[in-house]
Amino acid sequence: MDGKRSGCEEPVVRAHDQLYRQASPHSAVSSFSSGRVKRERDLSSEEVEVERVSSRVSDEDEDGTNARKKLRLTKEQSALLEESFKQHSTLNPKQKQALARQLNLRPRQVEVWFQNRRARTKLKQTEMDCEILKKCCESLTDENRRLQKELQELKSLKMAQPFYMHMPAATLTMCPSCERIGGVGEGASKIPFSMTAKPHFYNSFTNPSAAC
DNA sequence: GTACATCGCCAAATTACGTCA
DNA sequence: GGTGACGTAATTTGGCGATGT
Numbered sequence: 001m002d003g004k005r006s007g008c009e010e011p012v013v014r015a016h017d018q019l020y021r022q023a024s025p026h027s028a029v030s031s032f033s034s035g036r037v038k039r040e041r042d043l044s045s046e047e048v049e050v051e052r053v054s055s056r057v058s059d060e061d062e063d064g065t066n067a068r069k070k071l072r073l074t075k076e077q078s079a080l081l082e083e084s085f086k087q088h089s090t091l092n093p094k095q096k097q098a099l100a101r102q103l104n105l106r107p108r109q110v111e112v113w114f115q116n117r118r119a120r121t122k123l124k125q126t127e128m129d130c131e132i133l134k135k136c137c138e139s140l141t142d143e144n145r146r147l148q149k150e151l152q153e154l155k156s157l158k159m160a161q162p163f164y165m166h167m168p169a170a171t172l173t174m175c176p177s178c179e180r181i182g183g184v185g186e187g188a189s190k191i192p193f194s195m196t197a198k199p200h201f202y203n204s205f206t207n208p209s210a211a212c
Numbered sequence: 213g214t215a216c217a218t219c220g221c222c223a224a225a226t227t228a229c230g231t232c233a
Numbered sequence: 234g235g236t237g238a239c240g241t242a243a244t245t246t247g248g249c250g251a252t253g254t
Contacts, residue, residue: 070229070242090222112243115222120241122223 073113077103081110085117 073081084091084099091099091114100107 072230072242093220109242111221113241116241116243119223119225 071109077105081113081117085114089118089121090114 080103081099084095088095091110096107096110099105100110103110
Protein backbone atom coordinates (compact mmCIF):
# COMPACT_ATOMS: atom_id res chain seq x y z
CA MET A 1 0.00 0.00 0.00
CA ASP A 2 1.18 3.41 -0.74
CA GLY A 3 -1.02 5.25 1.65
CA LYS A 4 -2.94 7.00 -1.04
CA ARG A 5 -6.12 5.26 -0.16
CA SER A 6 -7.29 2.55 2.10
CA GLY A 7 -10.52 0.70 2.37
CA CYS A 8 -10.91 1.63 5.98
CA GLU A 9 -10.33 5.28 5.51
CA GLU A 10 -12.10 6.14 2.32
CA PRO A 11 -15.80 6.52 2.79
CA VAL A 12 -17.65 4.41 0.35
CA VAL A 13 -19.72 6.45 -1.98
CA ARG A 14 -23.40 6.27 -2.41
CA ALA A 15 -25.05 6.66 -5.72
CA HIS A 16 -26.29 10.17 -5.27
CA ASP A 17 -23.17 11.56 -3.69
CA GLN A 18 -20.77 9.84 -6.01
CA LEU A 19 -20.66 13.11 -7.77
CA TYR A 20 -18.45 14.34 -5.03
CA ARG A 21 -16.56 11.24 -4.07
CA GLN A 22 -13.32 12.63 -5.33
CA ALA A 23 -13.23 15.01 -2.46
CA SER A 24 -11.99 12.16 -0.31
CA PRO A 25 -8.96 13.19 1.73
CA HIS A 26 -6.70 10.77 -0.08
CA SER A 27 -7.44 11.96 -3.51
CA ALA A 28 -7.88 15.59 -2.87
CA VAL A 29 -5.17 16.62 -5.28
CA SER A 30 -6.28 14.54 -8.18
CA SER A 31 -9.91 14.85 -7.43
CA PHE A 32 -10.17 18.17 -9.09
CA SER A 33 -8.39 17.23 -12.23
CA SER A 34 -10.74 17.76 -15.10
CA GLY A 35 -10.94 14.07 -15.82
CA ARG A 36 -12.31 13.02 -12.52
CA VAL A 37 -14.76 15.80 -12.08
CA LYS A 38 -16.17 15.34 -15.50
CA ARG A 39 -16.32 11.61 -14.98
CA GLU A 40 -18.90 12.06 -12.31
CA ARG A 41 -20.62 14.94 -13.88
CA ASP A 42 -21.41 12.97 -16.97
CA LEU A 43 -23.81 10.74 -15.15
CA SER A 44 -27.18 11.41 -16.60
CA SER A 45 -30.15 11.53 -14.31
CA GLU A 46 -31.17 8.21 -15.76
CA GLU A 47 -27.85 6.70 -14.84
CA VAL A 48 -28.08 7.99 -11.33
CA GLU A 49 -31.50 6.47 -11.07
CA VAL A 50 -30.18 3.13 -12.23
CA GLU A 51 -27.53 3.35 -9.58
CA ARG A 52 -30.05 4.07 -6.92
CA VAL A 53 -32.23 1.14 -7.68
CA SER A 54 -29.47 -1.37 -8.16
CA SER A 55 -30.02 -3.87 -5.44
CA ARG A 56 -26.64 -5.50 -5.77
CA VAL A 57 -24.57 -2.49 -5.24
CA SER A 58 -25.53 -1.20 -1.91
CA ASP A 59 -22.52 0.60 -0.57
CA GLU A 60 -23.52 0.46 2.99
CA ASP A 61 -23.07 -2.51 5.23
CA GLU A 62 -25.90 -3.98 7.12
CA ASP A 63 -24.51 -2.49 10.26
CA GLY A 64 -24.39 0.87 8.63
CA THR A 65 -20.65 1.17 8.26
CA ASN A 66 -19.24 2.46 5.04
CA ALA A 67 -16.57 -0.10 4.21
CA ARG A 68 -15.97 -0.48 0.52
CA LYS A 69 -17.51 -3.70 -0.68
CA LYS A 70 -16.39 -5.50 -3.75
CA LEU A 71 -19.11 -6.78 -5.97
CA ARG A 72 -18.94 -10.32 -7.24
CA LEU A 73 -20.79 -10.67 -10.48
CA THR A 74 -23.14 -13.58 -10.78
CA LYS A 75 -22.55 -16.25 -13.39
CA GLU A 76 -25.41 -14.91 -15.43
CA GLN A 77 -24.04 -11.39 -15.34
CA SER A 78 -20.58 -12.56 -16.29
CA ALA A 79 -21.92 -14.70 -19.09
CA LEU A 80 -23.92 -11.87 -20.55
CA LEU A 81 -21.00 -9.48 -20.29
CA GLU A 82 -18.74 -12.02 -21.95
CA GLU A 83 -21.22 -12.52 -24.73
CA SER A 84 -21.47 -8.83 -25.24
CA PHE A 85 -17.72 -8.50 -25.20
CA LYS A 86 -17.41 -11.10 -27.92
CA GLN A 87 -19.63 -9.03 -30.13
CA HIS A 88 -17.83 -5.77 -29.44
CA SER A 89 -14.97 -5.14 -27.08
CA THR A 90 -15.98 -1.52 -26.63
CA LEU A 91 -19.32 -0.04 -25.77
CA ASN A 92 -21.08 3.04 -26.91
CA PRO A 93 -23.13 4.89 -24.29
CA LYS A 94 -26.40 3.36 -25.43
CA GLN A 95 -25.08 -0.15 -25.29
CA LYS A 96 -23.64 0.54 -21.89
CA GLN A 97 -26.93 1.82 -20.62
CA ALA A 98 -28.86 -1.09 -22.04
CA LEU A 99 -26.46 -3.64 -20.68
CA ALA A 100 -26.44 -2.02 -17.29
CA ARG A 101 -30.20 -2.05 -17.15
CA GLN A 102 -30.31 -5.61 -18.28
CA LEU A 103 -27.81 -6.70 -15.67
CA ASN A 104 -29.09 -4.48 -12.93
CA LEU A 105 -25.72 -2.86 -12.60
CA ARG A 106 -24.51 0.69 -12.74
CA PRO A 107 -23.32 1.80 -16.17
CA ARG A 108 -20.03 2.64 -14.56
CA GLN A 109 -19.68 -0.96 -13.46
CA VAL A 110 -20.31 -2.18 -16.97
CA GLU A 111 -17.75 0.27 -18.25
CA VAL A 112 -15.20 -0.86 -15.69
CA TRP A 113 -15.87 -4.48 -16.50
CA PHE A 114 -15.15 -3.84 -20.16
CA GLN A 115 -12.00 -1.94 -19.33
CA ASN A 116 -10.73 -4.74 -17.14
CA ARG A 117 -11.76 -7.31 -19.69
CA ARG A 118 -9.79 -5.56 -22.40
CA ALA A 119 -6.82 -5.42 -20.10
CA ARG A 120 -7.09 -9.15 -19.40
CA THR A 121 -7.35 -9.93 -23.08
CA LYS A 122 -4.30 -7.88 -23.82
CA LEU A 123 -2.35 -9.49 -21.03
CA LYS A 124 -3.26 -12.93 -22.27
CA GLN A 125 -2.24 -12.03 -25.79
CA THR A 126 1.06 -10.69 -24.53
CA GLU A 127 1.71 -13.90 -22.66
CA MET A 128 0.98 -15.92 -25.76
CA ASP A 129 3.25 -13.74 -27.86
CA CYS A 130 5.92 -14.20 -25.26
CA GLU A 131 5.60 -17.95 -25.49
CA ILE A 132 5.88 -17.86 -29.25
CA LEU A 133 8.96 -15.69 -29.08
CA LYS A 134 10.49 -18.02 -26.55
CA LYS A 135 9.98 -20.97 -28.86
CA CYS A 136 11.42 -19.04 -31.76
CA CYS A 137 14.41 -18.17 -29.66
CA GLU A 138 14.94 -21.79 -28.76
CA SER A 139 14.62 -22.80 -32.37
CA LEU A 140 17.14 -20.20 -33.45
CA THR A 141 19.52 -21.27 -30.73
CA ASP A 142 19.33 -24.84 -31.97
CA GLU A 143 19.83 -23.71 -35.51
CA ASN A 144 22.80 -21.62 -34.50
CA ARG A 145 24.29 -24.55 -32.64
CA ARG A 146 23.83 -26.76 -35.65
CA LEU A 147 25.44 -24.25 -37.97
CA GLN A 148 28.35 -23.79 -35.62
CA LYS A 149 28.86 -27.51 -35.62
CA GLU A 150 28.62 -27.59 -39.36
CA LEU A 151 31.17 -24.85 -39.65
CA GLN A 152 33.47 -26.73 -37.37
CA GLU A 153 33.13 -29.81 -39.53
CA LEU A 154 33.89 -27.83 -42.64
CA LYS A 155 36.95 -26.38 -41.05
CA SER A 156 38.28 -29.74 -40.02
CA LEU A 157 37.47 -31.13 -43.43
CA LYS A 158 39.37 -28.33 -45.02
CA MET A 159 42.35 -29.11 -42.89
CA ALA A 160 42.19 -32.80 -43.65
CA GLN A 161 41.66 -32.51 -47.38
CA PRO A 162 43.56 -29.68 -49.00
CA PHE A 163 41.91 -30.66 -52.25
CA TYR A 164 38.98 -28.56 -51.27
CA MET A 165 41.15 -25.54 -51.49
CA HIS A 166 41.41 -25.95 -55.21
CA MET A 167 37.70 -25.92 -55.70
CA PRO A 168 35.75 -22.72 -55.92
CA ALA A 169 33.67 -22.43 -52.83
CA ALA A 170 30.51 -22.01 -54.83
CA THR A 171 30.85 -25.44 -56.29
CA LEU A 172 30.66 -27.05 -52.88
CA THR A 173 27.30 -27.94 -51.56
CA MET A 174 25.76 -29.94 -48.83
CA CYS A 175 23.48 -32.88 -49.10
CA PRO A 176 20.21 -31.82 -47.50
CA SER A 177 19.58 -35.20 -46.02
CA CYS A 178 22.95 -36.27 -44.70
CA GLU A 179 24.46 -32.82 -44.21
CA ARG A 180 27.67 -33.86 -45.89
CA ILE A 181 29.67 -31.92 -48.36
CA GLY A 182 29.11 -32.79 -51.96
CA GLY A 183 31.24 -32.07 -54.99
CA VAL A 184 33.87 -34.72 -54.42
CA GLY A 185 34.01 -38.45 -54.13
CA GLU A 186 32.31 -41.22 -55.97
CA GLY A 187 28.80 -39.84 -56.10
CA ALA A 188 29.91 -36.49 -57.34
CA SER A 189 31.95 -37.49 -60.24
CA LYS A 190 30.37 -35.21 -62.78
CA ILE A 191 27.79 -32.95 -61.26
CA PRO A 192 28.24 -31.99 -57.71
CA PHE A 193 25.29 -30.83 -55.67
CA SER A 194 24.37 -27.66 -57.35
CA MET A 195 25.25 -24.92 -54.97
CA THR A 196 24.71 -22.44 -57.71
CA ALA A 197 21.03 -23.13 -57.85
CA LYS A 198 20.28 -21.38 -54.60
CA PRO A 199 21.77 -21.01 -51.18
CA HIS A 200 20.75 -23.40 -48.52
CA PHE A 201 18.75 -21.21 -46.22
CA TYR A 202 15.80 -22.33 -44.19
CA ASN A 203 13.42 -20.30 -42.26
CA SER A 204 13.22 -21.85 -38.87
CA PHE A 205 10.29 -19.63 -37.92
CA THR A 206 7.99 -20.79 -40.62
CA ASN A 207 9.34 -24.27 -40.92
CA PRO A 208 11.65 -25.23 -38.09
CA SER A 209 11.71 -28.86 -39.11
CA ALA A 210 12.81 -27.91 -42.57
CA ALA A 211 16.27 -27.13 -41.32
CA CYS A 212 17.59 -30.24 -42.99
C1' DG B 213 -7.52 30.15 -38.22
C1' DT B 214 -6.02 29.36 -33.56
C1' DA B 215 -5.58 29.11 -28.57
C1' DC B 216 -7.83 27.45 -24.72
C1' DA B 217 -11.13 24.92 -21.74
C1' DT B 218 -13.97 21.18 -21.16
C1' DC B 219 -15.75 16.74 -22.07
C1' DG B 220 -15.72 11.81 -22.86
C1' DC B 221 -13.27 7.84 -23.35
C1' DC B 222 -9.50 4.90 -22.85
C1' DA B 223 -5.09 2.35 -21.17
C1' DA B 224 -2.06 1.44 -17.62
C1' DA B 225 -1.01 1.00 -13.00
C1' DT B 226 -2.52 0.18 -8.65
C1' DT B 227 -5.46 -0.97 -4.71
C1' DA B 228 -8.25 -3.91 -2.19
C1' DC B 229 -11.79 -7.44 -1.60
C1' DG B 230 -13.44 -12.34 -2.05
C1' DT B 231 -12.28 -17.00 -2.63
C1' DC B 232 -9.72 -21.05 -2.45
C1' DA B 233 -6.05 -24.31 -1.30
C1' DG C 234 -9.10 -20.54 12.00
C1' DG C 235 -5.01 -18.18 9.84
C1' DT C 236 -2.48 -17.31 5.71
C1' DG C 237 -0.77 -16.56 1.14
C1' DA C 238 -1.85 -16.72 -3.75
C1' DC C 239 -4.82 -15.51 -7.12
C1' DG C 240 -8.66 -13.41 -9.73
C1' DT C 241 -10.95 -9.41 -10.41
C1' DA C 242 -13.89 -5.19 -9.21
C1' DA C 243 -12.83 -0.62 -8.44
C1' DT C 244 -9.89 3.52 -8.31
C1' DT C 245 -6.34 6.71 -9.83
C1' DT C 246 -3.71 8.98 -13.18
C1' DG C 247 -2.66 10.78 -17.45
C1' DG C 248 -3.19 11.02 -22.48
C1' DC C 249 -5.81 12.11 -26.56
C1' DG C 250 -9.35 13.52 -29.82
C1' DA C 251 -13.66 16.09 -30.31
C1' DT C 252 -16.18 20.10 -29.49
C1' DG C 253 -17.42 24.70 -28.09
C1' DT C 254 -16.05 29.50 -27.21
